[in-house]
Amino acid sequence: MQRTIAHRIGCVGIGLHGGRKVSLTLLPAAPDTGIIFVRTDLPGRPVIPATADRVGDTTMCTTLVGPDDAKVATIEHLMAAFALAEIDNVTVELDGPEVPIMDGSAAPFLFLLECAGVREQDRPLRRIEVIKPVLVEAAGKFARLDPAPFASYGASIDFDHPAVGAQALSVPFEPKRLGRMLGSARTFGFAADIEQLRARGLARGGSLENAVVVGPEGILNPGGLRFPDEFVRHKLLDAIGDTFLAGAPVVGRWTGHRAGHALHVKLVRALLADRTAWRYVEDTDEDFTIEAPSAQARVKVAATA
Ligand SMILES: [Zn+2]
Known part of the structure; x- marks a missing residue:
């Protein structure tokens, strides 16, 4: 519900x-x-x-x-x-x-x-099931959604800085577990970019209290990192937040490489724009109802999960 x-x-x-x-x-x-x-x-x-x-x-x-x-x-x-x-x-x-x-x-x-x-509430929840791969790309970066029986998120990043470097993490979408695993991973930025960001009216409220800041010699926050791979964990958090802009939970395998908000949102838009790439699924206690968005035809299938 x-x-x-x-x-x-x-x-x-x-x-x-x-x-x-x-x-x-x-x-x-x-x-x-x-x-x-x-x-x-x-x-x-x-x-x-x-x-x-x-x-x-x-x-x-x-x-x-x-x-x-x-x-x-x-x-x-x-x-x-x-x-x-x-x-x-x-x-x-x-x-x-x-x-x-x-x-x-x-x-x-x-x-x-x-x-x-x-x-x-007294209304069943509709999820968006991915039924066809959807891919968006930009120079050396991509984000994609593929059909899968359960939702999962996988991200990889590659920053030219030894304190961050290459990190990758894939997780099944188990909300409670991910709340503990990803919830406290902080946003991050590079000290070298801060002046330029501020000149553009960005990051004006940014401080070591609300971001991991990476300086030339390493992490500037006195307490260090919350997780050794906090950067990629935060990427997954961003991906989960941006994907929720689909307007309903998305059931599929989400994968991103060096993706950011622009590609995350572009992927949601590309998915929703292609009516052959998704369908609504409604789950109830007894059965699993699949609703085809085009034909509005309801097909009941036995719960297999
Ligand atoms: Zn973020």
């Missing part, structure tokens, strides 16, 4: 890129709402659904653009938390243009969701 949070809950933090203080409030939402953002500081309180077709900029973070050019930036770690907590319907109120960065990971949001509790 679909799930929302049991109680409203909120937090305050600063935006990574704008550096401004922002209040975030999560509220329970009706079945089939999905994840929606509301900019409470703007006239008319514009509502922006968290879906791939609403993504504008993907430079350094994923930004949604709604009516009257209302923007919500850095949504990916919060989206990853919803995916990992298996929360389908929530209204996210924000009084600024960016989701607070908190500690640079999804752990503070997972904690908020745990405190808010879960309410199961």
Whole structure:
């Protein structure tokens, strides 16, 4: 069944890129709402659904653009938390243009969701099953989705810096386990890029409190890394958050090499744009219902899982 949070809950933090203080409030939402953002500081309180077709900029973070050019930036770690907590319907109120960065990971949001509790709703959950491979590429990078009986994520990165280097990790999508494994992996950046990013109006709220910063001699954070492969774990977290912009959980094998927000979002768009590449599946307690989106034909098959 679909799930929302049991109680409203909120937090305050600063935006990574704008550096401004922002209040975030999560509220329970009706079945089939999905994840929606509301900019409470703007006239008319514009509502922006968290879906791939609403993504504008993907430079350094994923930004949604709604009516009257209302923007919500850095949504990916919060989206990853919803995916990992298996929360389908929530209204996210924000009084600024960016989701607070908190500690640079999804752990503070997972904690908020745990405190808010879960309410199961009276509508079955529809998942998006990948039935045909979909691939998007850019110079030396790619992201792809392949049909598979269960969701999984695999990422590899290759940075020309000895403190990061090449890392790869593949994991089945087991939400509770991944919450512990990936949830606290922080976003990262290179000290050498920071001045240039700030000149472009980015990373203004960035600090060692909310990002792993890699200097010429190694990690600058006094506490070091949370995991030896924290970088690739964070990549998987970003991939899970961005893929949740499909509007429903995606069942397939996700693979990315040196992919970032731009390719993550492009992949979701490419999947949804090809109606022969996916179909809705609805699971209930007794059986597994497959709904073909084109013919709207319902075929019931015995649960094999
Ligand atoms: Zn990230």
